[in-house]
Amino acid sequence: MGRRPPAEPFHARVERSLRDTFLRVAVPAATRRFHLTRRHALAELGEPLRWRQLARAIRAHTIANLDRYLAQAADAVEARGGRVHWALDAAAAVEAVLSIARAAGVRRVVKSKSMVTEELELNRWLEAEGIEVVETDLGEYIIQLDGDSPSHIIAPAVHKTREQVRQLFSRLAGQELPDDAQALTDFARRRLREKFLSADMGISGANFVVAETGHVVLVTNEGNGRMVTSLPRVHVAVMGMERVVPTWEDLAVLLEVLPRSATGQKLSVYTSITGGGPAPAGEGDGPQEFHLVIVDNGRSRLLGTRYQEGLHCIRCGACLNACPVYREIGGHAYGGVYSGPIGAVITPLLEGFDGWEELPHASSLCGACHEACPVLIPLHDLLVDLRSDEADQERAGRWEVLAFRAYRWLCERPWAYRWAARAAAALQRPLEEAGWLRGGPGPLKAWTEGRDFPAVAARTFRDRWRDLAAGEGDGQ
Numbered sequence: 001m002g003r004r005p006p007a008e009p010f011h012a013r014v015e016r017s018l019r020d021t022f023l024r025v026a027v028p029a030a031t032r033r034f035h036l037t038r039r040h041a042l043a044e045l046g047e048p049l050r051w052r053q054l055a056r057a058i059r060a061h062t063i064a065n066l067d068r069y070l071a072q073a074a075d076a077v078e079a080r081g082g083r084v085h086w087a088l089d090a091a092a093a094v095e096a097v098l099s100i101a102r103a104a105g106v107r108r109v110v111k112s113k114s115m116v117t118e119e120l121e122l123n124r125w126l127e128a129e130g131i132e133v134v135e136t137d138l139g140e141y142i143i144q145l146d147g148d149s150p151s152h153i154i155a156p157a158v159h160k161t162r163e164q165v166r167q168l169f170s171r172l173a174g175q176e177l178p179d180d181a182q183a184l185t186d187f188a189r190r191r192l193r194e195k196f197l198s199a200d201m202g203i204s205g206a207n208f209v210v211a212e213t214g215h216v217v218l219v220t221n222e223g224n225g226r227m228v229t230s231l232p233r234v235h236v237a238v239m240g241m242e243r244v245v246p247t248w249e250d251l252a253v254l255l256e257v258l259p260r261s262a263t264g265q266k267l268s269v270y271t272s273i274t275g276g277g278p279a280p281a282g283e284g285d286g287p288q289e290f291h292l293v294i295v296d297n298g299r300s301r302l303l304g305t306r307y308q309e310g311l312h313c314i315r316c317g318a319c320l321n322a323c324p325v326y327r328e329i330g331g332h333a334y335g336g337v338y339s340g341p342i343g344a345v346i347t348p349l350l351e352g353f354d355g356w357e358e359l360p361h362a363s364s365l366c367g368a369c370h371e372a373c374p375v376l377i378p379l380h381d382l383l384v385d386l387r388s389d390e391a392d393q394e395r396a397g398r399w400e401v402l403a404f405r406a407y408r409w410l411c412e413r414p415w416a417y418r419w420a421a422r423a424a425a426a427l428q429r430p431l432e433e434a435g436w437l438r439g440g441p442g443p444l445k446a447w448t449e450g451r452d453f454p455a456v457a458a459r460t461f462r463d464r465w466r467d468l469a470a471g472e473g474d475g476q
């Protein structure tokens with residue numbers, strides 16, 4: 001059990017995304033909007049860097065003491081009458097949810113947006129048990145109806161046009177719906193309300209679980225999280241084990257930076273805090289059963305390694321919005337549940353390199369992701385470390401290995417380096433166009449098709465330096 005890498009190779013996925021004309025317009029437009037509003041919203045805080053440093057310190061302390069805070073959170077949930085299930089891997093997490101559903105005779109589940117349940121492919125396993133599963137976040141609902149997968153952590157359907165959604169909903173309605181966002185949203189709301197009212201179980205993620213009291217915190221903009229956690233008789237919250245926060249004071253800091261970094265809001269429209277246990281006797285609202293499933297699924301392997309900082313992530317999506325690569329290729333090209341820079345880091349860490357070895361290279365290493373990250377994760381450094389690990393495991397391609405061996409050989413022999421620089425300047429002439437190389441054989445062609453490759457200078461640095469030192473020429 002667990003996600004398999006897509007059968008389509010990474011470069012083919014990228015090619016397909018680059019040919020998608022709507023995606024090439026919609027994704028940059030949405031991500032730029034998020035990116036700009038994020039800057040304003042953080043600036044409003046005053047001293048945004050200090051807030052981010054504080055948020056980072058909270059995450060670093062929490063992850064460094066994860067065993068302690070998870071145990072505290074679990075005790076608090078159980079003290080409130082909830083049940084805690086520890087899941088070492090995806091299979092254990094799925095089995096925990098299935099056994100809760102079986103015991104409660106569940107036939108219909110409503111879900112709020114949860115990346116960890118995507119990671120577990122939970123819907124597929126519930127449906128295999130004959131249970132109807134309905135995603136209730138509007139973007140996730142669209143994705144589910146279309147048999148698609150999310151392409152952004154916080155905007156899962158960012159790659160869909162309104163016309164695509166209209167056609168999808170029209171098929172469901174059995175009649176043509178108008179090309180009007182409000183009408184389409186009203187249609188979804190009516191459909192989902194029926195599902196909320198008749199569901200036996202609600203499954204949510206958890207943006208945070210407060211260790212000192214066991215409360216589950218959901219940050220949403222649609223209110224569906226509240227319905228999922230309060231209307232059905234059973235509520236199951238599935239959390240990645242890193243989503244714990246020690247205290248309410250710590251939560252207050254993270255809630256200052258999360259919505260601002262995600263959507264540029266001071267506070268999301270709904271920040272729901274659920275009791276971390278069943279509704280007290282005599283209370284009209286709330287579930288009769290509450291379960292918290294704490295999912296490891298590879299996360300504990302990162303503890304104590306240089307990748308531990310990957311667990312600091314609060315899933316705001318700001319690194320996706322800042323990333324020049326994500327903006328061009330969108331989320332599906334990455335192939336995993338998590339896309340963008342954080343996906344390129346954690347997917348190979350959680351799933352292993354097999355099938356994901358290209359992801360650490362899907363970055364220009366410009367550092368824009370680090371600049372945007374509210375908890376200051378050095379994503380670009382982690383990507384370099386992953387590339388280094390790949391090289392240590394001898395996973396690099398044959399051409400890359402040969403090229404770097406040749407480069408090392410040259411760098412160790414100054415006479416050969418000088419000779420090669422002069423030879424390259426002469427040999428490149430057929431490929432040179434206005435200071436750039438175009439085309440070329442083998443891997444050079446692959447590179448120049450997608451990236452700029454500056455031509456080797458006609459005169460070497462050493463020649464220019466020697467002339468300058470001799471007072472001859474202008475160094476050109």
Ligand code: SF4
Pocket residue numbers: 153312313314315316317318319320342369372373374375376377379
């Ligand atoms: S790595 Fe940082 S910027 Fe990216 S989703 Fe996580 S917290 Fe947000």
